Amino acid sequence: MAQPKRVPNLVYSDGSSIICDDPNLLMSGRSGFDAVALEAADFIELPEGSDLFELPGRLPIGFDKKTGALTLCDKGVAVAAQMAPAHTQLYLSSYTKKEKDAPTLPLFAYTAVGWLDGKYYVPAVRIDADIRQEPKSFDQEKVQESVKNLIEKFPDNRLLQHIGYNCAMTYYCPAARNFFLNRYEAPIPTSPACNANCIGCISFQPEQESIQSTQDRLTFKPTAAEIAEYTIDHLKSAPRPIVSFGQGCEGEPLLMWETIRDSIREIRKHTQLGSININTNGSMPEAVEKLCKAGLNSIRVSTNSVRKHIYEAYYLPNNYSFEALAESVKVVRKFNGWASLNYFVFPGMTDDSDEYEALRKFIRVTDLSMIQWRNFNIDPDWYLERIGVTDTGNILGVKKVMDLIKKEFPHITYGYFNPPIEVIKEKLKPALI
Ligand code: SF4
Known part of the structure; x- marks a missing residue:
């Protein structure tokens, strides 16, 4: 460029x-x-x-x-x-x-x-050459037509109605629109509840808060049958297909791990094609292990920081600890799955030298596969005030941190999107999940 x-x-x-x-x-x-x-x-x-x-x-x-x-x-x-x-x-x-x-x-x-x-x-x-969410690649008329057709085909599927009317047609969610265009990564929201209280949660903000969530949270618990009904065809027919649990319009998907496990089993009875991914806060490593056994291919754990005090000040977790994140990544790597960090980039915090040292340790301990360097969606002053940061430390620069990490860990993939199974297989060979 x-x-x-x-x-x-x-x-x-x-x-x-x-x-x-x-x-x-x-x-x-x-x-x-x-x-x-x-x-x-x-x-x-x-x-x-x-x-x-x-x-x-x-x-x-x-x-x-x-x-x-x-x-x-x-x-x-x-x-x-x-x-x-x-x-x-x-x-x-x-x-x-x-x-x-x-x-x-x-x-x-x-x-x-x-x-x-x-x-x-x-x-x-x-950071990512993938064109899957290139704005000009979306034809909204075709999306609407496909929403209508699929909902007519599966009239009782509440999840299809949610990702059709709500995600694809109201919020213009790129993942939902891609699903209806029968390509790439398809979304599977599953959980109306969460075990964290992120200050900048995009699917829920308390009424007394000065900002609003940008999306409405899912209000029902889908069944494994509803999930399998539309994802099997997607994996069989779409180019570079991925189906992903954990979306911006829900809570924490691991709270629904039994449903997710059952749906993965059902999907894999019908097709071995494509990749099954979960985007999560990584709070329940035992549940992640169950999902790996059922056939999960990849995980993406989201965090604002790999420093415990910065993480906890923002996520305000209920009944789980910061250490669970690394454990969840380790579990997936133990099954030779692909593990990404969804790393919210905030210049002046992400590139703090203490954060950099913590990231090096996190990568070494977990054998992380990928960092998705995504921009943190938040008012900068509000964020720093709410997590109690009044001064920043020794700042290295975001680009420099990217370069240093790549130099030390050349195997780490950088990007923005969850990779398709072709990329996972290529990078994780010879032992495949
Ligand atoms: S983990 Fe996700 S759903 Fe839960 S509070 Fe944080 S941003 Fe919201």
Whole structure:
């Protein structure tokens, strides 16, 4: 992807969605609490399919081109990018709150963005070459037609109705839309409940909270028969097929492990094709072991941190410990399955030297297969305040951490999506699950 010749100009919004650049100011990026200078090599063009947000009550911070001084821009409000899937942010949007009571930002990622020579640029990397969620690849008319056809074919399947009407047609969920286009990774939400209380949970926020969840949580418990009814065909007929438990519109799938186990058994009676994956908080290693025995191929464990105190301050777990995450990964690797970390990237926290050391240990202890470097969808100030962080430590830089980990653990795959079975088999050969 093309890089700019120099650091882009700062951009601001007039508050009614008109975005301008300030030719006198270079943009800065945010790391932890600080506005920092960036280099041209940090940038890529804003990926197609990304969104730009104006950040109410927040003034952007840049560097004066003449003096080099850190300067507040009071011409408009700060702007941030929510990048298209497959891209990882290196720096956050840099701003200061103009009003003390500026509203908490909703649960999206707030990547820095600037403008140069007629293009927007973001400090980011394309972390995954997979095109499975490329925005332009979705034909919504075909999705709607397929929703109608499949629901007519399986009229009693509540799960199909949920992922059709709710996920594919209301929330435009890429996984659900891909399922209805008969390709790639298909979603299987299963759990209305959770055993954690994440501050930034996207499927449930308490009424008294200042933000709303971005999705409504599943309200029923599907049966193994409902799951098998649509996933078997998908595994048999889709290109690079994966079926994935654990979605953004539910709680924790491991709480439904018996149903999941029964559905995996049923699926595998009919086909050995494709991959069966679970996206989870990794809280129940014993349940993970049962699922591996039934035929689970891969796991993706989500976390904001591999440091216990940072994890627990955010996840607020009920009746499980941080150590369960590593145990769940180890169990899957013991069965020679594929184990990914869904690592929420927050510049200034993810690249803290203590976090880096903890990540090295986590990889060594668990024999992790992959890191999915995904952007943390959260208001940066709200997050740091809610987990009680008042100062950041020694910051290495997100890109540098990526490079250091790759150098030390060359076998670790980097990406954004769960890999299909072809990739898993290639990377885990010769012993296959
Ligand atoms: S583990 Fe997932 S569903 Fe549970 S509280 Fe956290 S984000 Fe929400």
